C-alpha cells in the first residue's frame with residue numbers, strides 16, 4: 001500500500017480484517033505518539049507546519065496587504081505540503097493519515113444526482129444504502145447541536161454569515177464533521193485543552209479531531225496485520241517476470257537526510273498516494289517504460305473541485321468575534337442555482353482579534369479539467385492547468401457572493417491574496433482525478449493493463465464532488481474494496 005490517506009486507510013482496514021498482511025509506505029511522519037506527537041497552531045507556525053520549506057505558505061497569504069500569517073522556518077518533514085505547478089498550487093497532508101491530519105474535518109455527503117453524473121458506473125442507491133453509512137460510521141462523523149450553535153461564542157462568525165446569506169435569499173446548512181463537537185463545547189467551557197479554539201487546523205489538531213490514525217488506521221493496526229513504514233517515499237514501480245511488483249522507495253529522516261534506497265516486493269499493490277501522488281507514480285512508470293501497458297487515460301481528468309476562496313468586509317457593527325472555532329460548521333448551499341451552482345463553507349479567521357472579515361471556501365461546478373504529463377528533466381508530473389480554466393469557478397462564486405454583498409451593502413476584501421484580487425482560485429485543497437474510475441481503471445479501481453494493481457484514492461474521482469471530498473473518497477474506497485476482496489484477494493498473501 002502506498003500512502004495512508006482516506007483511500008489507503010480503507011483498503012488497509014478491509015485487507016487486514018480479511019487476514020492479509022499489509023505493508024503501508026508513507027512518505028510523511030507519524031504524528032500519533034512518540035517525539036513528534038504535537039502539532040503547531042496557525043498563529044505561530046514552526047518547522048512542524050510545512051513539508052521541507054524555508055517559509056510557511058499559508059493559503060490566506062496577506063492581511064491588509066501585510067504577510068502576517070507566514071514565518072521563516074527550518075526545513076523539516078512538516079505536516080502540510082503545497083505542491084506548486086505553473087498556474088495551480090495544491091495543498092496536501094503529509095504524514096500517517098494524509099489529508100485527515102490537516103483538513104477542516106467537514107464530512108459532507110454529496111448530492112445523489114451529482115454523484116450519478118460524475119461517477120456514472122457507480123450504483124448510486126447502493127452507495128447511499130451501504131457505503132456512505134459505513135464510511136460515516138468508521139470516520140466518526142458527528143453533527144453540531146443546533147441549540148448550542150445558536151448561543152456559543154465560537155460560531156458567532158458563522159451566525160453572522162448565515163444572517164447575511166439569508167438576507168440574500170440563500171439557503172444555509174449545518175456541515176457534519178469528524179471534529180468532536182462535544183469536545184469543542186468543552187473547549188469553550190474551559191474544561192479541556194483547546195485545539196479548534198486555539199487556531200489549530202491546517203497544521204494539525206492536538207485534540208478533538210478524529211483523524212484516520214485514530215479511526216481506520218487504528219482499527220487496521222489492531223488486527224496485527226498492518227505494518228506502517230514512515231518517511232518512505234515510493235519513487236518507482238516495476239513489474240517482475242513472475243507477476244510481482246517491486247517498489248523502490250527513498251527513506252529519509254525528519255530533517256531530509258537520505259538514509260537509504262529500499263526495495264520492496266509484493267504480489268498485490270494498492271496506490272493510495274492521493275490524486276497527485278498516485279497519478280505521478282503511474283505516469284512515471286508508464287513514461288519510463290516500467291509499466292508501458294498503462295492506459296493513455298492515466299494523467300487525465302484532473303480538477304480542483306472548483307475551489308475559490310474569498311473574503312467579505314463587514315460593517316463595523318457586524319463583528320465576527322475574537323474566539324472562532326477553526327472547524328467550519330456551516331455552509332451556504334446554492335447548488336440548485338441552474339447557472340452557477342455553489343456550495344460555500346463559512347471559513348474561520350481564528351487570529352484572536354476582531355477582523356470584521358467573513359471568509360469562505362466556495363466549491364463550484366467547474367467543467368474544466370487539467371492533465372498531467374511526465375517531465376523527464378525533473379522526474380516529476382507536471383500539471384497542465386491554466387488560470388483561464390479557473391474562470392468558471394470565479395464566475396460562479398461571484399454570482400453568489402455579489403448577491404450577498406448587494407443584500408448587505410458590503411464589499412469584497414481585496415487585501416487577502418497578495419495583489420488586489422478578491423477571488424483566489426490559484427490553489428486547491430481538493431485535488432481529484434488523474435486515474436479516473438472506469439477510464440484508467442475498471443469500475444472498481446483495478447488499473448487497466450495490469451493485474452493486481454489498484455488505485456484507491458481521490459485520483460479515481462474526475463475532478464469534482466460538488467462538496468468537500470473525503471466522505472466520497474472513503475465511501476468509494478469501501479465500495480471498491482468490497483468487490484476486490486470478494487473477487488481477487490485470498491487471505492495470507494505476503495510481502496517481503
Ligand code: FDA
Pocket residue numbers: 002003004005006007008025026027028091092093094095096097098099100102103104105106107108202232233234235272273274275277278281429430431456457458459467468469470471473
Ligand atoms: P491523501 O492526500 O489524504 O493521502 C495521500 C497520502 O499519500 C499522504 O499522506 C502522502 O504523504 C502520501 N504519499 C503521496 N505520495 C507518496 C509516495 N510516493 N510514497 C509514499 N507516500 C506518499 N476534505 C473534506 O472532505 N473536508 C474538509 O474539511 C477538507 N479540508 C481540507 C483542508 C486542507 C488544508 C486540505 C489540504 C485538504 C482538505 N480536504 C478536505 C481534502 C481532503 O483532505 C482530501 O480530499 C483527502 O485527504 C484526499 O484523500 P486521499 O486518500 O486521496 O489522499
